[in-house]
Amino acid sequence: MPPSSRAQRLAQLERAHARRLQRYTPREEDYVEVIYELMREKGYARAVDISANLHVRSPSVTRMLQKLHASDLLVYERYRGIMLTEKGERLAKSVRERHGILVRFLRLLGVNPETAHRDAEGLEHSLHPATIERLSHLVRVLEDNPAWVQTVQPPAVRDPPRGQN
């Protein structure tokens, strides 16, 4: 690489490393997402179910619920359950949609469902909304052209467990 483009690359990296001001942390988004899914599936969300679904201990759940209550994403009253606010529901739907687009994209690449969900789980919080929007467009185009997708998809393989690469 010529020195000028190397400097440019470094400058781009420097900008990429700048801390982005995100409205919600990945963890906050995960909570809201899981609460939304629990309510869809069971009609209610209890702290114990959140704890099981996110693999976190119940004191952390309580603390986070109080924080999300303070941010107006949900209403949390001990012994009375959890209700997402309109704002919380909007956020949950957005995370759910991002997750869905990413899974569809990864599936189109030939990634197996379990790995697709795992990878989408991290990416759903870190991609720029404009990137998700472009990706969503690409997914639609690809899904409309299954024959073309087949020509670029490698044969399905089982992924080795993480940590071995």
Ligand code: MN
């Ligand atoms: Mn997540």
